[in-house]
Amino acid sequence: MLRVNNIQVVYNDVILVLKGISLEISEKGKVALLGANGAGKTTTLKSISGIIRSQNGELEEGDIEFLGESIGQKDPDEIVRKGISMVPEGRRIFDDLTVAENLVIGAHIRTDRSCIKEDMDRVLTYFPHLKIREKQRSLFLSGGEQQMLAIGRGLMCRPRLLMLDEPSLGLAPMVVKEIFGILERINREQGTATLLVEQNARIALHFAEYGYIMESGKVVLDGPAARLMENDDVKEFYLGVTKDDQKKSYSEVKHYKRRKRWLS
Amino acid sequence: MDEGTKYFLQLLISGLAVGSLYALVALGFVLIYKATNILNFAHGEVMMIGGLVCYLLLTAFSIPFIWATLITLVFALFFGFLTERVILRPMIGQPIFAVVMITIGLSIFLRSLSGIVFGHHNKIFPSPFSETPINFKGLVLSHTHIWIMIISALLVLMLALFFKYSRTGLSMRGVANDQDTAMLMGISVKRVFALTWGLAFAIAAVAGIFLSNVMVLNIGLSLVAIKAFPAVILGGLESVPGAIIGGLTIGVLETIVGGYLDDMMPGAKELTAFVVLFLVLMVRPYGLFGKSEIERV
Ligand SMILES: Nc1ncnc2c1ncn2[C@@H]1O[C@H](COP(=O)(O)OP(=O)(O)O)[C@@H](O)[C@H]1O
Ligand SMILES: [Mg+2]
Numbered sequence: 001m002l003r004v005n006n007i008q009v010v011y012n013d014v015i016l017v018l019k020g021i022s023l024e025i026s027e028k029g030k031v032a033l034l035g036a037n038g039a040g041k042t043t044t045l046k047s048i049s050g051i052i053r054s055q056n057g058e059l060e061e062g063d064i065e066f067l068g069e070s071i072g073q074k075d076p077d078e079i080v081r082k083g084i085s086m087v088p089e090g091r092r093i094f095d096d097l098t099v100a101e102n103l104v105i106g107a108h109i110r111t112d113r114s115c116i117k118e119d120m121d122r123v124l125t126y127f128p129h130l131k132i133r134e135k136q137r138s139l140f141l142s143g144g145e146q147q148m149l150a151i152g153r154g155l156m157c158r159p160r161l162l163m164l165d166e167p168s169l170g171l172a173p174m175v176v177k178e179i180f181g182i183l184e185r186i187n188r189e190q191g192t193a194t195l196l197v198e199q200n201a202r203i204a205l206h207f208a209e210y211g212y213i214m215e216s217g218k219v220v221l222d223g224p225a226a227r228l229m230e231n232d233d234v235k236e237f238y239l240g241v242t243k244d245d246q247k248k249s250y251s252e253v254k255h256y257k258r259r260k261r262w263l264s
Numbered sequence: 265m266d267e268g269t270k271y272f273l274q275l276l277i278s279g280l281a282v283g284s285l286y287a288l289v290a291l292g293f294v295l296i297y298k299a300t301n302i303l304n305f306a307h308g309e310v311m312m313i314g315g316l317v318c319y320l321l322l323t324a325f326s327i328p329f330i331w332a333t334l335i336t337l338v339f340a341l342f343f344g345f346l347t348e349r350v351i352l353r354p355m356i357g358q359p360i361f362a363v364v365m366i367t368i369g370l371s372i373f374l375r376s377l378s379g380i381v382f383g384h385h386n387k388i389f390p391s392p393f394s395e396t397p398i399n400f401k402g403l404v405l406s407h408t409h410i411w412i413m414i415i416s417a418l419l420v421l422m423l424a425l426f427f428k429y430s431r432t433g434l435s436m437r438g439v440a441n442d443q444d445t446a447m448l449m450g451i452s453v454k455r456v457f458a459l460t461w462g463l464a465f466a467i468a469a470v471a472g473i474f475l476s477n478v479m480v481l482n483i484g485l486s487l488v489a490i491k492a493f494p495a496v497i498l499g500g501l502e503s504v505p506g507a508i509i510g511g512l513t514i515g516v517l518e519t520i521v522g523g524y525l526d527d528m529m530p531g532a533k534e535l536t537a538f539v540v541l542f543l544v545l546m547v548r549p550y551g552l553f554g555k556s557e558i559e560r561v
Contacts, residue, residue, distance in 0.1 A: 051447050056357075080450030092445040094438055105438045108431065109450035157450060 001027045001193055002161055007062035009047050017043045019217040025193050032204040033197045034238060035214035041197040042089055045163050049086040050076040081109050085159035089166050091150040095139035099130055102138050102149055106156030123152040126182050144175035163195045168203060180207050201238035205229050265402050273403055275523040276516060281409035283515020284416035288471035289492035290499065290507035292464035298440040298502050299460040302363050306371035307468055308489025313374060314340055314469025315476035315485055316382050322390050329392035333473055337466045344465030348458045379483050389476040412474050419470060420508060436460060494541040500554025514540065
């Protein structure tokens with residue numbers, strides 16, 4: 001359904017951030033995009049949603065195809081209309097608006113105004129925490145609730161593909177578990193394909209069917225999630241376990257160097 | 265009612281009427297600032313042009329006041345779209361300082377252009393309101409003041425409903441809150457910017473038409489906007505209710521100060537706005553309703 005074809009993205013005409021990324025998601029699929037900070041995950045999502053250009057970025061090479069149509073140069077509002085919704089990094093809820101207004105604004109592109117209330121109720125059944133806060137200003141939500149609101153808002157346009165940028169960031173493990181449970185349900189019940197960006201590889205690979213691992217603007221490894229989880233390097237550098245099951249720090253210099261060798 | 269109370273109430277009411285107009289000007293100013301982060305220094309000129317266009321329709325074309333006003337509003341709306349499209353959109357991504365300079369340039373240009381088109385003489389605006397004042401329990405109220413208050417209140421109410429319940433109004437609030445994320449909702453930010461300028465200009469035109477009824481109509485009318493700046497800053501640059509309360513406060517205080525002190529201290533009235541502003545900012549540097557930090561990520 002979505003095919004990203006060898007894209008190169010440049011910021012400010014000079015900074016090459018994506019050096020030829022390709023990835024693919026099938027109808028109703030669950031795909032994870034993993035990688036360390038600065039790898040270019042967010043840039044990849046922004047390229048797909050089309051907001052890259054409003055941030056001085058440019059898709060220089062390659063193309064993005066959605067449902068058989070090229071969307072690489074389309075404006076963000078057109079891309080949302082085609083059925084791609086993005087839940088941005090850091091949640092970015094509209095904190096001047098109430099919870100309900102955040103959901104309504106998520107349905108901005110829709111013309112079937114009468115069905116919006118229905119969809120809102122449906123979203124609120126996925127996120128009962130939000131239900132009780134419907135009339136409150138969203139600034140006063142907790143981090144977990146804000147993430148739920150951001151996801152709910154992203155669903156209000158009835159997307160075919162939902163893209164999530166680090167939904168687990170800064171949340172307690174219990175909350176993360178709850179949110180991923182809901183994402184599972186949404187994928188299963190609504191048939192919404194999901195492209196998940198995470199630094200938390202463990203939770204992402206449990207959720208996804210297929211994974212891509214990015215390093216400095218390139219995909220360095222990809223495969224079915226189960227196989228990635230068995231991969232020794234992934235285990236060591238992304239899941240933080242060694243053979244004798246000891247926790248390891250990502251940033252340990254020696255290993256970082258070894259990883260680099262493995263990448264090149 | 266004794267004479268003293270009567271005089272005070274009299275001042276209060278004309279203060280509220282003038283304040284409503286400051287509030288309208290401040291409101292347009294805040295709408296633009298909230299949505300686009302631009303301080304529009306040409307706002308006073310837009311207001312003046314509103315008055316002049318309406319005057320032209322009334323005198324040269326003898327169009328009835330209601331229609332003249334509606335035509336002026338539509339004109340101001342498109343004038344706003346045009347300004348956004350031609351002058352401000354090409355400035356997207358430029359330093360904010362450059363954009364502000366552009367609006368100052370625009371204000372000078374519009375003032376000169378208006379001088380050329382309409383002449384520099386004082387014009388007598390053919391007021392549609394009855395000259396005979398209403399006598400209410402000893403208070404003398406002018407029709408003009410009453411209408412100013414009614415129409416301003418209605419306008420503010422309509423705007424409040426528009427922002428609260430309409431899809432377009434909500435999208436405008438979304439853009440003002442977080443532009444990038446609004447884009448992710450499928451909102452066309454360009455369209456919202458154009459609408460914001462159009463709407464703000466139309467509100468300024470309403471203020472301009474009413475001001476022409478109570479003040480001398482000439483190029484100098486644009487300077488009234490200087491009074492709206494304290495109102496805006498008093499309310500806190502980003503707050504719509506703040507703009508309204510700021511405008512009313514300045515209008516009332518200024519009229520009352522003028523009423524009591526102008527004999528002894530000529531010019532005290534003109535200073536009031538700035539003294540109040542100074543005092544408030546000493547206590548609350550971000551204005552009465554401002555956010556303590558203006559953040560844009
Ligand atoms: N607007 C921008 N302008 C210039 N460089 C950027 C911009 N956004 C991101 N970058 C750079 O691009 C690289 C990838 O960033 P990003 O896509 O946010 O990575 P990730 O989401 O994987 O952490 C980083 O080195 C970052 O500094
Ligand atoms: Mg990121």
